[in-house]
Amino acid sequence: MAGSPVQVTGTVLTTRRVDAYHALTVVAPGIADRFRPGHFVTVAVGGRNSSMLTRRAFTIHDVKPDYGGTVELVFGVRGAGTAWLADLRARDTLDLVGPLGRPFPLPRDPCTCVLVGDEHGAAPLFALADALQQRGCRIDFVLGAPSADRVFGALRARRMGETTTLTTEDGSLGMRGTVTDVLPGVIADARADAVYACGPMVTLRGVTAVAAEFGIPVQVAVEESMACGIGVCMTCVVPVIGDDGVTRMVRACTEGPVFRGERVRFDDVGTIPFDALGAPGGRHA
């Protein structure tokens, strides 16, 4: 982790709509300084005396040096919390904690990387692409969503990537299907050395399976619902195999959100695998 997280009261600089999503730029110098691609922030929603106690976690889409440092968050309205965020206007204040989590590890030497994003899960990929390109890596994008208005960052991907492949489930943009359908072709054409993926669990599971077939490393950023984001509430756990081969229920917020894909037991997400450390009736109990 790059330094420890800070809590700041940031001022909203701009709000904008990006297709089906909202983007919020907030002045938060302490967070922008420490940011590395893959980090996330949590925000308190509902203002003072809010009845919403859990913080909402968002990956950082972008940081810019303006006003000492700004961070941009991208989100879709899913409930009362995100609806409140979507109603924020410039000059409103927002309570942020960050940067949090384990960022994407970067390759030591230049290589070819495929960046896979599903819906607004693609948000953190562009800062990652920047960092990879600075190391001389070739980038290929695969972005997908159920429909055209929910494909995030297609323009920027076309600008940055060697190739950009878009998929929609209804065929309204790019290829009809999901990102995992086109991924084998992209990996083969680019002779990719590594895959990075963000999105819902089912996408990450598919992407990991494809990468495993090609025998290349895959880093996935998981989306698991969190209450605190700092590692105290123990609600965002996923079954992950450790270096010692033992499966543990680890916190997506502190041990993740970026994991090596093959270490995450996607089939067992939402359960306690019988062989996990401390599982009921397990051999370690």
Next chain:
Amino acid sequence: MTADLRTYLAHVELPNPVLTASGCGGTGRELAQFSDVHRLGAFVTRSITMAPRAGRPTPRMAETPSGLLNAVGLQGPGVEAFLERELPWLAERGARTVVSIGGGTVTEYTALARRLAGVEGITAVEINLSCPNVEDRGRVFAREGAAAAEVVASVRAATPYEVPVIAKLSPDVADVVAVARACVDGGADALAMINNPIGMSIDVDTMRPSLAAGTGGLSGPAVRPLAVRCVWQVHAALPGVPIIGMGGVTTGRDALELVLAGACAVAVGTALFHDPYACPRVLRELEELLQERGFDRLADAVGLAHRPAGAQPRTRTDLEESSL
């Protein structure tokens, strides 16, 4: 002028009355990124179990109005890993550590207390009595005075006399005073209340319970009136027993409310999920509120709401002295 915020759990002096609530402060390392753990009145660990525990499946958490339902299932590394990796770190940072213990049988609690006996760096032991008793069809110990007292007595017997034993009570009982009295008779030096009352929420889209476990513990400001009531009733019945009040404390005002009801210390729980700086903030706000009201000692405010209507607001009798 600053108010004297020292408080006592039995004979153990704490520099201030703001603690973390069990299970809400992680290992201490997570909060230390934001503020020093040694500035807490005490750090209360999550409930430590004998063996490692993987906890409950996800989803483990559901937000409710001004509340939070959780069913984490005491995920933790077990007592050996705790003593090896977590407690020494807390001791190194100068934190006063209250070790919360949880078990499925009286034997397990006793074994834990024995394992902790004599270990350096333990300020007090808190017994999480809201664990299902596997020998009693999974009913929690805290729901009945005799079951709770049996655990308290055996833990008390296995714990060195200089380490206070705190019994943590559940509000999900017909008569919290009876359980409190049983625990004190069993040897509890102090009481902590309240643990989460059990609640449930159903996702109307999936038409299934929101939590994988079905039911979960409700916390947050939604349960605060319940906490105030329990502290009030127990303090009225057992004025000499130190009470750690908790349940939805998010501000100094909430802490003062529990103090006035009879708590001599206050634990901050769910508020930590919302604001990692909650503990130092609550302490600062509490101190300001005490000063505004002319108190120079926290002890003078403990249980003050029990004075008869019309009595002087600050009758500094020795009665309060007893609840120090």
